[in-house]
Amino acid sequence: MPFQKVTSEKLAQAVVRQIETMVLHGILRPGDRLPPERELSERLGVSRPSLREAVAELAARGLLESRAGAGVYVADVLGNAFSxxxxxxxxxxxxxxxxxxxxxxxxxxxxxxxxxxxxxxxxxxxxxxxxxxxxxxxxxxxxxxxxxxxxxxxxxxxxxxxxxxxxxxxxxxxxxxxxxxxxxxxxxxxxxxxxxxxxxxxxxxxxxxxxxxxxxxxxxxxxxxxxxxxxxxxxxxxxxxxxxxxxxxxxxxxx
Missing domain, CATH: 1.20.120.530 (GntR ligand-binding domain-like)
Incomplete structure (x- = not known):
């Protein structure tokens, strides 16, 4: 039978989905800076490694971008709407x-x-x-x-x-x-x-x-x-x- 064992969602994926939803609904806007890592991990109730994994995945998708010495920002996802x-x-x-x-x-x-x-x-x-x-x-x-x-x-x-x-x-x-x-x-x-x-x-x-x-x-x-x-x-x-x-x-x- 094609059933698989049910597993709880990884914390990093839960963070990814939450940030994606906030971007989708316009709560987080292009150019918005995310809180510092320690503060954000506490707000989300996840470890800093889980948060880093989520941020890395969202950056790879083009939704977030890390700026050296400045933090993590929501990417300008609308920048290419018109050439x-x-x-x-x-x-x-x-x-x-x-x-x-x-x-x-x-x-x-x-x-x-x-x-x-x-x-x-x-x-x-x-x-x-x-x-x-x-x-x-x-x-x-x-x-x-x-x-x-x-x-x-x-x-x-x-x-x-x-x-x-x-x-x-x-x-x-x-x-x-x-x-x-x-x-x-x-x-x-x-x-x-x-x-x-x-x-x-x-x-x-x-x-x-x-x-x-x-x-x-x-x-x-x-x-x-x-x-x-x-x-x-x-x-x-x-x-x-x-x-x-x-x-x-x-x-x-x-x-």
Missing amino acids: PALTRLFATHDDALLDYIAFRRDIEGLAAARAARHGSDTDLALVHALMAKMEAAHGKRDPSEEAALDAAFHMAIVEASHNVIMLHMMRSMMDLLREGVFFNRNAMFRQRTTRDQLLDQHRAIDEALRARDPDAARRAVEAHLDFVRARVADQRAAEEHEATARLRLEQEAAR
Whole structure:
């Protein structure tokens, strides 16, 4: 009979599975540093040799990386989501920008609906806490903090959807946004009227989530990203008009 003796799982494998799960669910993020070996072994209740075995296996899989004299870190597992060549194409073609916003509209609308249904009270409390931080930052003259919180707010909603595929895909997309690949988010927040409207839109999303209304949450996200698309298109058109005007001015000065 094809039965085998049942054995308990090795401690090292239990550690591997726990760390894998934390990376998968976005609890441990790329660049996060693990606690020192002694502290982590005590937290996990395993010996240091078992911990070293687990770390070595995860490093071999590319999930962890050891940095000389600095410790063990979660590897940048999203770093190759898009090749440098494709990223350059994204940055230089406006149709990629519009497709990017359309993609976010569809996926984040779905994420918001899922978050309203499946997000825990703690998930939604985190979204609301970020909303409160955005409101506090809104009064500051420099918009950079509010713009950074905008990205964190949207990612918290995706995390609250509890879909790990969506989570990692959207994290890679938001990283490109933070790097300014698609458009300058800070420039949008510098316009006072636009900044006020963006804050109101985020409030509407937050309120729909706290009401546990999936349809309202989805509509609020879609309306927000429709607004972003329109403002970005206006910004690109204004830049093109300014470039044309400067050429006319140069030509007139040369006459």
